[in-house]
Amino acid sequence: MKIICQKINLLKSVNISLKAVPSKTTMPILECILIDATTNQIKFTTNDMELGIETIVDGTIEEKGIIALDAKIFYEIIRRLPDNTVTIKTDEKLTATITCEKAKFTIPGKSGEDFAYLPLIEKEESLTISQFTLKEMIRQTIFSIASNETNKLMTGELFEIKNNYLKIVSLDGHRIAIRRMELKKDYADRKVVVPGKTLNEISKILSGEIDDIVNIYFSKNHILFEFDQTIVVSRLIDGEYFRIDQMLSSDYETKIKINKKEFLDCIDRATLLVREGEKKPIIIEITDNSMELRIDSAMGSMNENIDIDKEGKDILIGFNPRFLIDALKVIDDETISIYLVNPKAPCFIRDDEENYTYLILPVNINQNQAR
Amino acid sequence: MKIICQKINLLKSVNISLKAVPSKTTMPILECILIDATTNQIKFTTNDMELGIETIVDGTIEEKGIIALDAKIFYEIIRRLPDNTVTIKTDEKLTATITCEKAKFTIPGKSGEDFAYLPLIEKEESLTISQFTLKEMIRQTIFSIASNETNKLMTGELFEIKNNYLKIVSLDGHRIAIRRMELKKDYADRKVVVPGKTLNEISKILSGEIDDIVNIYFSKNHILFEFDQTIVVSRLIDGEYFRIDQMLSSDYETKIKINKKEFLDCIDRATLLVREGEKKPIIIEITDNSMELRIDSAMGSMNENIDIDKEGKDILIGFNPRFLIDALKVIDDETISIYLVNPKAPCFIRDDEENYTYLILPVNINQNQAR
Numbered sequence: 001m002k003i004i005c006q007k008i009n010l011l012k013s014v015n016i017s018l019k020a021v022p023s024k025t026t027m028p029i030l031e032c033i034l035i036d037a038t039t040n041q042i043k044f045t046t047n048d049m050e051l052g053i054e055t056i057v058d059g060t061i062e063e064k065g066i067i068a069l070d071a072k073i074f075y076e077i078i079r080r081l082p083d084n085t086v087t088i089k090t091d092e093k094l095t096a097t098i099t100c101e102k103a104k105f106t107i108p109g110k111s112g113e114d115f116a117y118l119p120l121i122e123k124e125e126s127l128t129i130s131q132f133t134l135k136e137m138i139r140q141t142i143f144s145i146a147s148n149e150t151n152k153l154m155t156g157e158l159f160e161i162k163n164n165y166l167k168i169v170s171l172d173g174h175r176i177a178i179r180r181m182e183l184k185k186d187y188a189d190r191k192v193v194v195p196g197k198t199l200n201e202i203s204k205i206l207s208g209e210i211d212d213i214v215n216i217y218f219s220k221n222h223i224l225f226e227f228d229q230t231i232v233v234s235r236l237i238d239g240e241y242f243r244i245d246q247m248l249s250s251d252y253e254t255k256i257k258i259n260k261k262e263f264l265d266c267i268d269r270a271t272l273l274v275r276e277g278e279k280k281p282i283i284i285e286i287t288d289n290s291m292e293l294r295i296d297s298a299m300g301s302m303n304e305n306i307d308i309d310k311e312g313k314d315i316l317i318g319f320n321p322r323f324l325i326d327a328l329k330v331i332d333d334e335t336i337s338i339y340l341v342n343p344k345a346p347c348f349i350r351d352d353e354e355n356y357t358y359l360i361l362p363v364n365i366n367q368n369q370a371r
Numbered sequence: 372m373k374i375i376c377q378k379i380n381l382l383k384s385v386n387i388s389l390k391a392v393p394s395k396t397t398m399p400i401l402e403c404i405l406i407d408a409t410t411n412q413i414k415f416t417t418n419d420m421e422l423g424i425e426t427i428v429d430g431t432i433e434e435k436g437i438i439a440l441d442a443k444i445f446y447e448i449i450r451r452l453p454d455n456t457v458t459i460k461t462d463e464k465l466t467a468t469i470t471c472e473k474a475k476f477t478i479p480g481k482s483g484e485d486f487a488y489l490p491l492i493e494k495e496e497s498l499t500i501s502q503f504t505l506k507e508m509i510r511q512t513i514f515s516i517a518s519n520e521t522n523k524l525m526t527g528e529l530f531e532i533k534n535n536y537l538k539i540v541s542l543d544g545h546r547i548a549i550r551r552m553e554l555k556k557d558y559a560d561r562k563v564v565v566p567g568k569t570l571n572e573i574s575k576i577l578s579g580e581i582d583d584i585v586n587i588y589f590s591k592n593h594i595l596f597e598f599d600q601t602i603v604v605s606r607l608i609d610g611e612y613f614r615i616d617q618m619l620s621s622d623y624e625t626k627i628k629i630n631k632k633e634f635l636d637c638i639d640r641a642t643l644l645v646r647e648g649e650k651k652p653i654i655i656e657i658t659d660n661s662m663e664l665r666i667d668s669a670m671g672s673m674n675e676n677i678d679i680d681k682e683g684k685d686i687l688i689g690f691n692p693r694f695l696i697d698a699l700k701v702i703d704d705e706t707i708s709i710y711l712v713n714p715k716a717p718c719f720i721r722d723d724e725e726n727y728t729y730l731i732l733p734v735n736i737n738q739n740q741a742r
Binding site for chain 1: 441444447448451452453473474475476477478479636637639640643644670671672673674675676677
């Protein structure tokens with residue numbers, strides 16, 4: 001095999017490929033990037049058995065062939081080469097020689113025979129959305145998936161297409177994050193659970209440009225994202241996702257409007273008095289047109305008032321400050337609405353169009369902490 | 372005590388003070404910043420018993436007093452306050468209340484009675500140089516102090532004033548770094564060894580502006596740096612520094628001139644084939660007007676040629692690539708001169724005026740590796 005590419009193109013493709021290289025594996029071949037130049041295109045493939053990526057590299061094939069190269073070493077080499085034309089050549093002993101200007105690297109390769117190719121997905125109807133939108137919707141929900149594997153379904157996100165809306169949902173038992181967008185054409189209803197890891201990795205590859213699109217295809221066990229010169233295939237998580245509709249009541253006793261930045265800054269200040277790992281709730285006391293935030297810890301105490309617009313009852317309620325911070329950080333609105341029922345019921349942060357809904361369970365606090 | 376300061380001034384002073392707060396200590400009082408408003412100035416003091424810092428804070432004293440506050444908590448609070456006027460007030464129970472706009476923090480303080488004040492240094496003759504120069508000279512030498520304490524003197528840097536030159540020297544047994552500058556007026560000769568930690572910390576506080584000056588005072592056991600509104604006092608390291616003059620021969624068999632960036636990039640590329648902790652020398656073969664760099668490791672091999680100007684003999688020599696990289700990174704010249712004697716003798720990188728000299732010991736290599 002002999003291929004010639006520009007360093008910048010190689011680096012881009014290697015960076016994409018790395019996202020599906022497992023950090024630990026019992027199959028050393030999976031630590032490789034498969035460079036396939038057997039057809040008239042140069043194709044890089046990586047696969048960690050959950051997630052697979054295939055990406056086309058711009059370049060010239062001077063001699064057809066195929067080889068698997070250690071992904072990390074290959075990346076380090078490409079990264080440090082001068083910005084110029086790079087030649088990758090292999091011999092019959094599967095040794096790869098990488099040259100660029102006067103620099104010459106020689107590294108051992110593998111045949112790629114044992115390489116696990118990506119599953120073949122029939123590309124029927126695709127869901128087409130902007131890369132920007134997909135990247136944003138992932139960012140705005142991914143933080144509330146569960147980090148441990150006790151309940152596999154909680155480690156993924158629900159992608160639901162229904163009545164021409166795409167809804168992405170994540171939950172971890174303490175909170176729910178929902179983002180919703182209207183689709184531009186009719187799609188068949190569908191419900192799948194995509195692993196959080198897949199979504200994290202794909203977020204890093206998506207351009208984030210509003211004009212770039214991504215086509216999404218579904219099969220029984222897989223989801224396939226196609227964009228630019230890249231295909232990402234991921235297994236789906238098996239099982240029926242949680243019924244969240246019954247948790248999303250629209251009744252409330254208290255509704256407040258608050259400046260998001262003021263609220264966020266205030267919680268941020270309060271949490272500095274909480275040592276890592278320590279579970280200290282932030283206490284929120286809502287009275288007429290004022291919200292008082294308080295925290296007490298071994299390090300000291302803090303309180304602060306914020307002006308609000310309030311409808312309904314006064315309330316004293318406690319929250320894990322982390323959960324409030326996570327949700328507030330991904331909301332772009334300057335002013336937000338928060339709906340509360342009582343100190344033991346979840347609060348909702350949502351906009352009028354329900355493009356976003358964040359549900360957060362409160363923490364039990366001593367109701368005598370009212371001042 | 373009651374003082375009023377702008378958040379930005381407080382933050383600047385706290386940041387400076389933190390540099391002398393020990394990360395671990397058996398004396399909890401040393402984890403505090405002493406806020407002294409007993410005179411007509413607000414003064415922050417910190418002291419880790421090796422290094423002490425005193426800095427004046429702009430602000431108003433409404434009620435005189437003194438208190439010691441946990442440095443890390445105090446820093447976290449100040450950092451997150453809104454950009455506005457901050458009031459710090461203490462009561463007879465040594466509780467400090469910090470208020471800014473609507474935010475109010477309450478934290479416990481200490482009397483400061485046990486606080487270790489800075490040693491008093493008589494300010495006689497001072498050495499006055501630009502903050503930029505001091506900061507640069509430290510940066511250009513500090514990397515070659517020894518990281519372990521086996522030989523205490525190696526963990527510091529020699530400051531030598533002699534014949535109206537200031538010379539700063541560091542060495543770790545494998546290499547020597549020397550920077551030298553001419554002084555603008557006559558100073559008495561002097562030789563002291565300043566702890567590397569002191570120099571690292573002071574580097575972070577110095578403005579780095581060429582027009583800002585720093586006054587340096589010496590006592591038998593201490594060095595004192597005075598700049599802006601800050602005083603830094605450090606113990607000196609006891610003992611006589613190594614005699615380096617006898618190691619700095621000016622004889623050579625080979626002299627080359629090489630483009631610094633090309634050389635550095637090439638070594639950087641070569642080292643990617645060396646796993647962390649693995650000791651693989653980079654092999655340099657100098658022949659007429661060309662230098663070949665080679666490295667061989669379990670991961671693969673690399674070689675590259677660089678154009679050079681050469682005087683004298685051909686040579687094949689091996690180096691720890693890290694030592695070359697460290698020295699090359701802090702040299703600003705585009706083209707550098709390297710002087711070599713034989714494969715077992717140190718090489719020198721130095722300019723004609725000897726404003727800088729970097730000595731690096733070679734690594735033994737098999738002389739049959741010549742091609």
